[in-house]
Amino acid sequence: MGEDRPARPSDIARAALDAARAASAARPRPTRRRVAGPRRSWTGPGPGADDPQTLGSLVDSLVSAEDWGERTKVGSVFGRWDSLVGPDIAAHCAPQSLSEGELTVVAESTAWATQLRMMAPTILGKLHNQVGGDVVTRLRVVGPTAPSWKKGPRTVRGRGPRDTYG
Numbered sequence: 001m002g003e004d005r006p007a008r009p010s011d012i013a014r015a016a017l018d019a020a021r022a023a024s025a026a027r028p029r030p031t032r033r034r035v036a037g038p039r040r041s042w043t044g045p046g047p048g049a050d051d052p053q054t055l056g057s058l059v060d061s062l063v064s065a066e067d068w069g070e071r072t073k074v075g076s077v078f079g080r081w082d083s084l085v086g087p088d089i090a091a092h093c094a095p096q097s098l099s100e101g102e103l104t105v106v107a108e109s110t111a112w113a114t115q116l117r118m119m120a121p122t123i124l125g126k127l128h129n130q131v132g133g134d135v136v137t138r139l140r141v142v143g144p145t146a147p148s149w150k151k152g153p154r155t156v157r158g159r160g161p162r163d164t165y166g
Contacts, residue, residue, distance in 0.1 A: 073135045074098055077127065084130050085123055089116070093141070101137035103127075106144070113143035 063072055077098060082090040092112045096104045107113035116123070120139045127136045 070133070070135070073131050073133055076131055077103065077135060080130075084126060089119070089123070096142075098136065101134060102140055103136045103138070104140045104142060106142055108144060110143040113141050116141040 063069060077084065078095055081095055092109075093105050093107045093116055096106045098104070105116060107116055116139075120141065124136060124139055
């Protein structure tokens with residue numbers, strides 16, 4: 001019974017597969033080469049920069065990007081005056097100007113001007129706590145005055161508007 005059988009197709013396929021596996025195992029493995037450039041990171045399902053944003057967060061990012069922080073604090077002193085000092089004080093005085101840390105407040109009467117001068121440390125403390133920073137360092141309280149003909153920081157002494165009439 002020493003008859004040789006002809007090779008079956010499955011035997012031929014198995015022999016070819018074994019030869020291919022042996023050749024593959026003998027070859028060195030190729031290393032993966034990384035493409036130069038930034039590594040991709042996927043944000044996933046969370047919010048991204050291109051998603052719709054709330055108006056408040058957009059304004060905050062614009063203020064910090066443009067370095068408007070100090071200007072917004074100055075604006076908040078004038079815009080939120082009633083809530084900063086309280087409605088009782090705000091009913092009798094109003095801020096007029098803020099220059100180099102000195103806030104000028106105009107009172108409706110000389111009595112209120114005197115009262116506000118005595119309350120100046122308390123008002124400065126409230127402004128410092130609620131506005132923050134060194135926006136207001138001094139408080140100058142003035143009473144009601146007559147209209148002034150002076151315009152601007154520099155003036156010339158004289159009789160005012162009457163000196164041109166002869």
